[in-house]
Amino acid sequence: MTVASDPQTQPAKRPHRLFKNLMAKLASIPMILTALVVFVGGTAWTVTYSFTGSRMLPKTKWVGFDQYERLWESDRWIISIKNLGIYGICSMILTLVIGFTLAACLDRKIRFEAAFRTIFLYPFALSFVVTGLAWQWILNPDFGLQSVVRGWGWETFSFNPINDPDTVMFGLLIAGLWQGTGLIMCIMLAGLRGIDEDIWKAARVDGIGTVKTYVVVIIPMMRPVFITSLVLIASGIIKLYDLVVAQTGGGPGLASEVPAKYVIEFMFRAQNLGQGFAASTMMLCSVVIILIPWAYLEFGGRKRG
Amino acid sequence: MSNVLKSVLLGTAFAATSVTTAVADGVELEVTHWWTSGGEAVAVSKFADAWNATGNVWVDGAIAGSGGTARPIIISRILGGDPMAATQLNHGRQAEELIEAGLMLDLTDVAEAGGWADIVNPPALLESCTLDGRVYCVPVNIHSGQWIWLSHDAYQKAGIDVPSDWNEFVATAPKLEEAGILPLAMGQQGWQQNLAFGAITIAVAGTDAWREVTVNKNADVARGPEYTAVFQAVADARELARGSNVQDWNQATNMVITGEAGGQLMGDWAQGEFAVAKQVEGQDYSCLPGLGLNQVLDTGGDAFYFPVNDDPTITAAQKELAALLISPDVQVSFNLAKGSLPVRGDIDMSTANGCMQKGLSILAEGGVLPSGDQSLSADTQTQIEDLMAQFWSGDMSAADAQERYAQLIEDAD
Numbered sequence: 001m002t003v004a005s006d007p008q009t010q011p012a013k014r015p016h017r018l019f020k021n022l023m024a025k026l027a028s029i030p031m032i033l034t035a036l037v038v039f040v041g042g043t044a045w046t047v048t049y050s051f052t053g054s055r056m057l058p059k060t061k062w063v064g065f066d067q068y069e070r071l072w073e074s075d076r077w078i079i080s081i082k083n084l085g086i087y088g089i090c091s092m093i094l095t096l097v098i099g100f101t102l103a104a105c106l107d108r109k110i111r112f113e114a115a116f117r118t119i120f121l122y123p124f125a126l127s128f129v130v131t132g133l134a135w136q137w138i139l140n141p142d143f144g145l146q147s148v149v150r151g152w153g154w155e156t157f158s159f160n161p162i163n164d165p166d167t168v169m170f171g172l173l174i175a176g177l178w179q180g181t182g183l184i185m186c187i188m189l190a191g192l193r194g195i196d197e198d199i200w201k202a203a204r205v206d207g208i209g210t211v212k213t214y215v216v217v218i219i220p221m222m223r224p225v226f227i228t229s230l231v232l233i234a235s236g237i238i239k240l241y242d243l244v245v246a247q248t249g250g251g252p253g254l255a256s257e258v259p260a261k262y263v264i265e266f267m268f269r270a271q272n273l274g275q276g277f278a279a280s281t282m283m284l285c286s287v288v289i290i291l292i293p294w295a296y297l298e299f300g301g302r303k304r305g
Numbered sequence: 306m307s308n309v310l311k312s313v314l315l316g317t318a319f320a321a322t323s324v325t326t327a328v329a330d331g332v333e334l335e336v337t338h339w340w341t342s343g344g345e346a347v348a349v350s351k352f353a354d355a356w357n358a359t360g361n362v363w364v365d366g367a368i369a370g371s372g373g374t375a376r377p378i379i380i381s382r383i384l385g386g387d388p389m390a391a392t393q394l395n396h397g398r399q400a401e402e403l404i405e406a407g408l409m410l411d412l413t414d415v416a417e418a419g420g421w422a423d424i425v426n427p428p429a430l431l432e433s434c435t436l437d438g439r440v441y442c443v444p445v446n447i448h449s450g451q452w453i454w455l456s457h458d459a460y461q462k463a464g465i466d467v468p469s470d471w472n473e474f475v476a477t478a479p480k481l482e483e484a485g486i487l488p489l490a491m492g493q494q495g496w497q498q499n500l501a502f503g504a505i506t507i508a509v510a511g512t513d514a515w516r517e518v519t520v521n522k523n524a525d526v527a528r529g530p531e532y533t534a535v536f537q538a539v540a541d542a543r544e545l546a547r548g549s550n551v552q553d554w555n556q557a558t559n560m561v562i563t564g565e566a567g568g569q570l571m572g573d574w575a576q577g578e579f580a581v582a583k584q585v586e587g588q589d590y591s592c593l594p595g596l597g598l599n600q601v602l603d604t605g606g607d608a609f610y611f612p613v614n615d616d617p618t619i620t621a622a623q624k625e626l627a628a629l630l631i632s633p634d635v636q637v638s639f640n641l642a643k644g645s646l647p648v649r650g651d652i653d654m655s656t657a658n659g660c661m662q663k664g665l666s667i668l669a670e671g672g673v674l675p676s677g678d679q680s681l682s683a684d685t686q687t688q689i690e691d692l693m694a695q696f697w698s699g700d701m702s703a704a705d706a707q708e709r710y711a712q713l714i715e716d717a718d
Contacts, residue, residue, distance in 0.1 A: 055684065056380070056402040076691050141550065163493075163550045165698060249552060251493045253698025254691060268377035270687035271399070 043284065050277035058273055067278035077279065080257045086169050087258070088237040091176055095233050096226070098177065099184030104214060106185070107192045117189070121182040128179065132246025135175035136162065162248055165255035172256060175247055180236060184229050191225030192218070227298070238287060259283050331359070332622035334390035336609075337366035337382075339375035340643075342555075344577035348643035355635045361622060366392075373496075383408055388612035390623055395678045396433045396442055396608035403610075409441045410611040415624045416440040419631065426650035427604055427673040434608060442608040443627045445636075446645035449602035449664065450572040450676070451504045454579070455591045458564030459486045470597030471508050474568060475538075478545050481567045490557040490566035491546035491697065495690030497554050498697040501570040502539055503603075503677060508596035509538045512674060519680045524715035528707065536703035536710075542570075543697050561590065570596075576660050577644050586659040594663050595672070602667050605676030606645065685717040 018025075053063040071077050102120055106113050123131065138144045141160040149157040161171035195218055203213040219226075241260035248256045259279060267276030334356070340349045346367075353363040366389055368375035376399065379392050383403060394400050403409055416422070416431075425431040425444060434442040453471065460467045460477075463484035468474040478488035491497065507515050510531040517526045526532065549566070551557050558578040560566035569575065576592065584590050595601050609630055611623040629635060636647045641657060646664050654665055667673075677686060692713065696706045 055682070057384070057406055074688075075695065160550075249494060251552065251694065251698065253493070253694045253696075255698065265687065266684075268380075269373050270684045271402070271682070272684040272687075275684070 046277050047281050047284075050274060050281045052274050054273040054277070056271040056273070063274070067274045068282075070275065071278050071282065076254050076257055077259070077262055079254050080259045080262050083169050083256060084237070084240065084258050087173060087176070087240060088234075090170075090173050091180070091237055092230075092233055094173070094177055095181050095184050096229060098181045099229065100188050100219075102181065102185040103188035103192055106189055117186070120185050123179045124182045126179065128242040129246040131175050131179045132243045132248075135171070135178070136247045139171050139174075162256075163252055165252050168248055168252065168256045172243060172247060176236075176240070176243060179243075180233070184233065187225060187229055187232075188222070191222045194225075195221060234290075238283065331361035332618055333362040333364050334619070334622055334626060335364040335366050336391045336393075336626075337368060337375070337379055337389045338393035338607075339368050339370065339372055340393070341367050341369050342577070343581060344642065344644060348639050351635065351638040351642055352630065355629055355632075355638075356626060359625070359629065361625070383612050388614065390614065390619060391609050391611050391626055393607050394442070394610050395605060395676075396430065396444055398682050399678065400442070400610055401436070401682075403612075404436050404441050408613055410613050410620065410623055411439050411441060412443065412611065412624065412627050413438075413440045415627050419628055421631065424631075424649045424651055426648070426668065427671070429604055429673065429675050429679070430606065430608075430648055433675070433679045442610045443630050444606060444608045444648045445630050446640055446643055447602075447604050447606040447648060447664075447668070448572055448574060448645050449594070449605065450500045451507055451595050451599075451602055452573055452575070452660075453504070453568050453570050453593045453596050454558065454561050454575050455568045455593070456561045456564045456566065457589055457591065459484075459561075459567045462486060462564065463567075467591050468597075470593065471505070472598070474596075475541060475545070478567070486564070487546070487548055487560065487566040488568070489542060489545040489549070490551070490560040490569040491549045492551050492554045492557040493549070493694075493698060494552060494554070495694035497557070497571070498693040499677075499686075499690045500572065501542065501697075502535075502693050504570050504596055505538050505542060506532075506535045507601060507603075507674070508598040509535045512599060512601055516674065518714055519677065520675060522714050522717050524711045527711035527714045532707055532710070533703070536707040539696070539706075540703040546697070573646075573660065573664060574644060576658070580644070580658075592660040592663065594660075594667055599672075600667050600670070601672040601674055602664060603674045603676040605678050606648070682718060685713060688713050 049058050049060075050067055051062060051064060052059060053061045053066070106116060110116070126134075139160070139162045141147065141158075141163065146157060146159045149159070161167040161174070199217060199221070200213070203217060208216070239260055240258050241264065244250060244256055244258050244261055250257045250261055260283070263276045263280045263283065265276075266272050266279060270276075336352075338349060340346060349365070349367070353365060356363040368378055372395065376394065379389070379394070380403065382388060383392075388408070400409060421431055421440070422428075430444040430447070431440065434440050434444060453474065455467050455474070457467055459481060463477075463480045463486060465477050465480050468477055474488075481488045491501065514526055514529075514531040517523045518532070549557065549560070551560065554571055554575070555578050557566070557569050558571060558575045559582075561569045562579060562582045562584060573592075576586075579586070579590055586592065609627065611627060614620050614623065631648065633649070633652045636649060637652050637654065640647045640654070644661065646661065646668060647654060650669065654661065657665065681689070689710065692706065692709055695701060
């Protein structure tokens with residue numbers, strides 16, 4: 001990643017490592033600068049100002065850890081974290097399971113595979129705002145699913161997840177899964193298509209059942225595909241915001257608040273930048289805590305091994 | 306840092322605006338606002354027509370969505386060096402820091418020339434446009450939140466008279482429930498629940514306690530018996546609104562219009578919805594300012610701010626527009642269309658409907674309070690809204706809510 005290195009360790013006759021692939025390195029300077037200034041610089045700035053009492057405009061009025069104390073005493077933040085946890089765990093497991101199952105079904109050489117694939121992938125073409133609004137209407141008890149089923153004659157049918165504080169996150173989860181599993185399915189399907197036919201033939205010769213072959217042989221072979229899917233799903237979970245805004249607006253009450261919404265609302269609606277920065281720094285910390293051990297295992301381990 | 310930032314922002318602001326305007330005949334001014342619903346759009350066109358009639362050009366910069374959506378856009382445009390010529394904001398503390406950073410045009414000379422200090426009624430409106438003795442905005446209307454809107458249809462169905470104050474409303478609520486009508490329509494959004502809380506506070510605790518808590522931020526009063534009664538009343542109102550599954554305020558108003566619900570606590574802008582539904586005040590619906598108990602209204606509302614501009618022709622035009630917005634004819638035509646109260650007491654509003662007349666007579670008698678926007682910072686407002694959202698939708702006890710509210714008042718700045 002970094003361009004600089006230690007010249008002493010290089011053999012004298014070879015060109016300096018810094019000048020190897022010089023053109024490529026020159027060409028990547030803009031991107032490196034962008035990464036440093038925008039990502040690293042922006043992050044450092046945000047973290048720094050989270051220790052200030054900035055309101056609408058950033059000011060260097062240092063307040064120490066006050067913003068963080070207030071953050072962790074705030075009910076809304078605690079609720080947001082819990083909600084993200086529930087949504088994250090359920091979304092991660094269900095997306096992988098449903099995505100893989102759908103992909104495996106399509107991979108069984110069924111008829112109209114292309115049609116099904118399009119149908120499953122189609123929701124992904126919609127933005128979260130559209131998804132959220134559509135599911136807000138579908139789940140509305142007065143003219144959505146519940147009233148349709150009651151209209152068929154099942155008078156006691158009750159399905160009203162988004163107006164109940166205890167179940168609202170599952171209402172969001174339904175919409176999130178509907179939108180997101182199609183893409184994961186496609187990635188899984190691509191992974192499955194990459195598996196050599198001979199593996200299947202060998203499994204059949206050994207008399208291993210189809211399901212067992214998938215679980216024991218195919219899934220371990222698809223490790224890189226799963227890693228890609230995991231990263232995609234995880235980033236989608238952390239940035240969960242627009243779906244909530246469109247579908248529930250954080251309600252009922254504070255029951256479906258999420259951290260990203262807390263950040264945005266405190267930065268702009270409450271005009272309290274310091275508080276918003278403290279919350280976004282905490283979000284960064286949680287990502288880093290998960291990411292670093294994973295990156296260490298994934299990349300560090302291989303290099304040494 | 307803030308000085309460096311300010312000069313950078315100002316520098317870019319000047320660079321950006323100097324290329325945009327100055328047409329040969331008259332000046333183009335871009336005006337941003339969030340008045341996009343039917344009645345609001347008609348009202349803003351009154352401003353535009355009046356401005357275009359002076360030979361200048363009104364460039365409409367309507368931003369869809371409520372103030373919560375529009376304000377960040379407006380503020381980031383001003384900070385980002387692409388300021389509009391004029392913009393709507395709620396007067397109060399929303400623009401405080403922008404003024405302190407020197408990003409807003411000083412209108413003191415216009416205000417003095419127009420004698421605003423004498424004509425603006427209530428004077429608190431001008432005070433909230435004033436910082437360190439200088440005037441930075443033009444108040445254009447007054448909107449108050451202390452109203453209850455009652456459906457005659459619903460009460461007819463239940464076979465009882467339409468209540469004349471909040472206490473009667475609570476007392477007759479069980480009859481409405483028996484008739485299968487939801488007593489209180491409530492949109493499940495924090496600001497609406499906070500508005501209802503504010504209205505009930507003024508009705509139950511009275512103006513003195515309210516002023517002590519909201520204006521003077523006295524947490525002891527917020528912990529005292531007056532506010533215990535308030536939180537008990539709000540907890541009761543919460544039970545009356547159970548089963549109200551709507552989100553937006555106009556959906557809740559619609560429940561009152563169709564007679565599905567008995568009443569709604571909402572600001573005077575709700576009467577626009579009744580007007581669109583062709584309902585007649587006193588016949589199809591009633592309105593009770595101050596919930597029929599305390600004849601007072603808060604004086605929130607809208608004001609126009611004029612971001613600083615480098616071009617002297619634009620600055621001159623901005624001042625011209627500022628004077629126009631508060632001129633008598635424009636005030637009458639705008640406020641009649643908007644359904645809000647005018648900011649000056651010396652004009653003829655006799656064509657206004659019954660609810661507006663009630664509001665006008667309260668204003669004339671001086672029954673005014675500063676609005677929450679004028680007293681509390683956006684930060685405190687947001688935290689109170691969060692508390693109310695949590696309280697109305699869950700089972701939090703009144704005592705818990707009171708203690709947390711008192712805590713927020715104690716921490717308020």
